[in-house]
Amino acid sequence: MIDVKKLDRELLSVEKPARYVGSELNSVVKDKEKTSVRFAFAFPDVYEVGMSHTGLHILYHMLNSIENVWCERVFAPWTDMEEVMRKNSIPLYGLESKDELKEFDFIGFTLQYEMSYTNILNMLDLGGIPLKSKDRTDNMPIVIAGGPCAYNPEPLHEIVDLFTVGEAEELLPELLGIYEKEKLNGFNKLKFLEKASQLEGIYVPQFYEEVYNEDNTIKERKVLNNNAKDIITKRIIKDMDKVYYPDKSILPYIDVVHDRVVLELFRGCTRGCRFCQAGMVYRPVREKKSDTLVNQAESMLNSTGHDEISLTSLSSGDYSCLPDLTLKLLDKYENDNVSISLPSLRLDSMTFDIIQRLQEVRKSGLTFAPEAGTQRMRDVINKNLTEEQILGPVETAFKLGWSTVKLYFMIGLPGETMEDVLGIKELSYKIKDKFFARPKEEIKGNLKINSSASCFVPKPFTPFQWTAQNSIEEFYDKAKMLQREIKDKKVSFSYHEPKLSYLEAVFARGDRRLSKVLISAWEKGCRFDGWYDMFDFDKWMEAFNETNVDPDFFAKRQREITEVLPWDFIDVGVSKKYLISEYEKSLEAMTTHDCRLGCTNCGVNHRLIGGACPHVQNNK
Numbered sequence: 001m002i003d004v005k006k007l008d009r010e011l012l013s014v015e016k017p018a019r020y021v022g023s024e025l026n027s028v029v030k031d032k033e034k035t036s037v038r039f040a041f042a043f044p045d046v047y048e049v050g051m052s053h054t055g056l057h058i059l060y061h062m063l064n065s066i067e068n069v070w071c072e073r074v075f076a077p078w079t080d081m082e083e084v085m086r087k088n089s090i091p092l093y094g095l096e097s098k099d100e101l102k103e104f105d106f107i108g109f110t111l112q113y114e115m116s117y118t119n120i121l122n123m124l125d126l127g128g129i130p131l132k133s134k135d136r137t138d139n140m141p142i143v144i145a146g147g148p149c150a151y152n153p154e155p156l157h158e159i160v161d162l163f164t165v166g167e168a169e170e171l172l173p174e175l176l177g178i179y180e181k182e183k184l185n186g187f188n189k190l191k192f193l194e195k196a197s198q199l200e201g202i203y204v205p206q207f208y209e210e211v212y213n214e215d216n217t218i219k220e221r222k223v224l225n226n227n228a229k230d231i232i233t234k235r236i237i238k239d240m241d242k243v244y245y246p247d248k249s250i251l252p253y254i255d256v257v258h259d260r261v262v263l264e265l266f267r268g269c270t271r272g273c274r275f276c277q278a279g280m281v282y283r284p285v286r287e288k289k290s291d292t293l294v295n296q297a298e299s300m301l302n303s304t305g306h307d308e309i310s311l312t313s314l315s316s317g318d319y320s321c322l323p324d325l326t327l328k329l330l331d332k333y334e335n336d337n338v339s340i341s342l343p344s345l346r347l348d349s350m351t352f353d354i355i356q357r358l359q360e361v362r363k364s365g366l367t368f369a370p371e372a373g374t375q376r377m378r379d380v381i382n383k384n385l386t387e388e389q390i391l392g393p394v395e396t397a398f399k400l401g402w403s404t405v406k407l408y409f410m411i412g413l414p415g416e417t418m419e420d421v422l423g424i425k426e427l428s429y430k431i432k433d434k435f436f437a438r439p440k441e442e443i444k445g446n447l448k449i450n451s452s453a454s455c456f457v458p459k460p461f462t463p464f465q466w467t468a469q470n471s472i473e474e475f476y477d478k479a480k481m482l483q484r485e486i487k488d489k490k491v492s493f494s495y496h497e498p499k500l501s502y503l504e505a506v507f508a509r510g511d512r513r514l515s516k517v518l519i520s521a522w523e524k525g526c527r528f529d530g531w532y533d534m535f536d537f538d539k540w541m542e543a544f545n546e547t548n549v550d551p552d553f554f555a556k557r558q559r560e561i562t563e564v565l566p567w568d569f570i571d572v573g574v575s576k577k578y579l580i581s582e583y584e585k586s587l588e589a590m591t592t593h594d595c596r597l598g599c600t601n602c603g604v605n606h607r608l609i610g611g612a613c614p615h616v617q618n619n620k
């Protein structure tokens with residue numbers, strides 16, 4: 001255990017000490033003498049961000065529901081705390097036991113965002129754990145990682161011992177079971193990794209080697225260990241009604257990003273937006289029954305006292321029992337002032353009756369994500385959203401009294417012209433016109449349209465995985481043109497930092513050669529790169545220079561369809577053939593319909609679930 005008295009003293013000098021103390025309601029403290037596997041769930045960002053992540057609450061309680069396993073939390077200490085820890089030799093520790101990281105069997109990182117990778121290195125270092133897998137001996141913790149970025153694990157191949165690919169609720173207990181047996185037999189890391197690699201969804205990078213062509217593209221991947229599989233297939237949960245879901249969540253002492261009961265309606269998405277990695281890798285759609293969700297809401301509300309329920313999933317409005325579920329929840333909780341929010345709503349798929357009822361409890365602004373300003377561009381990305389489908393609901397919303405609208409767009413989409421970029425202004429202005437087109441006596445409130453543009457990042461396992469990203473200069477040109485052009489006081493425009501999106505693209509589609517860049521950038525002091533104030537682009541460029549790696553090769557290069565991609569050895573179910581055909585259709589601005597309306601043969605049914613998609617089947 002770390003010196004807790006010393007820690008308490010030093011905490012007086014840092015911002016938000018509650019980030020580092022633990023002991024919150026519903027956190028789990030076990031007797032460590034009675035547990036045989038200790039797991040540190042490591043979130044590579046600050047406490048407030050990590051505690052707002054649903055996956056953390058699910059896996060934390062799921063692991064702690066296993067009698068002999070104790071799962072604790074560890075977050076990235078903010079820079080002030082890091083300084084205090086380094087100055088006073090306080091190692092990074094688990095929040096529940098205050099034991100240092102070295103004492104754990106597993107340190108499990110969740111990879112939500114490429115720009116949190118340097119925090120992983122920093123956390124290992126603060127825990128006194130060697131950064132590279134090869135330098136960690138049998139008596140040191142096993143470093144594992146999962147989450148959305150694990151679909152291209154290669155940039156972290158030197159650091160992480162094993163990756164979990166896909167949904168972890170069933171996989172983690174299996175993995176920990178193997179570990180426990182190995183521990184009883186005298187633990188040998190290599191033997192454990194060999195056994196673990198037999199499990200579906202486990203990837204052990206040290207069992208493979210990447211071989212390159214002269215032009216730096218990948219020639220082949222060699223399997224170096226007989227126990228390792230050629231292809232790693234993602235894990236999926238087949239029955240969402242039976243999968244573990246906690247009946248409580250930890251209640252922080254300080255404000256966190258989201259402070260509410262979260263219900264996960266379903267996993268997957270049938271829409272087929274061509275830029276969206278989540279929409280491809282989480283297929284097929286698997287829904288929970290509304291009764292399951294009502295029961296989960298009840299136990300979560302009882303154990304937390306929250307007054308908000310958030311209905312989440314990739315596109316909540318597509319949940320087939322949405323009216324039934326929201327009405328059931330409203331009837332039950334409306335009088336207790338519990339509000340219900342639907343954060344990822346496509347307004348074309350939702351009746352305003354429900355929205356209006358939800359808003360009676362608590363009113364919030366409206367959010368639309370047209371993603372692109374022109375119809376041609378929306379067809380290229382397969383958004384399947386016409387201008388009428390945007391303006392119609394906006395008009396209804398204005399009639400019902402809304403006056404604040406947030407619009408999300410992307411710039412730098414494949415095949416984009418300046419006319420498409422200007423379309424962002426045009427559409428924002430058309431929405432403004434709808435507000436003022438009504439008779440004067442009907443106009444209420446002060447209209448505010450907040451349009452924002454993020455810079456497009458091509459991601460693995462999407463139809464755009466082969467496309468070149470815009471250069472940083474092109475992004476700035478487009479964003480600044482919009483800033484110049486949008487002059488109306490009712491419409492504001494903001495954009496995301498292009499340099500950050502560029503680095504995100506480098507790591508999203510990077511290969512093994514990026515591990516050394518990452519280590520070099522961290523050594524130069526890069527931390528919390530996703531936090532704009534902390535981001536130091538020049539340090540990153542120095543790291544690329546010193547390691548002789550060209551970042552443009554990963555971000556700005558158009559790939560041939562035939563090129564071996566760093567993530568080709570992972571099978572997410574959706575076939576490459578399907579991604580290619582979607583990519584080719586995008587070049588012609590041809591759309592593909594939502595596969596709820598008829599299967600479009602993405603391949604996931606045959607490859608992962610051996611038949612028709614569960615959701616499509618249920619709807620028949």
Ligand code: SF4
Nearest residue numbers: 595599600601602613
């Ligand atoms: S197999 Fe068909 S129905 Fe299932 S996700 Fe793919 S396209 Fe949709």
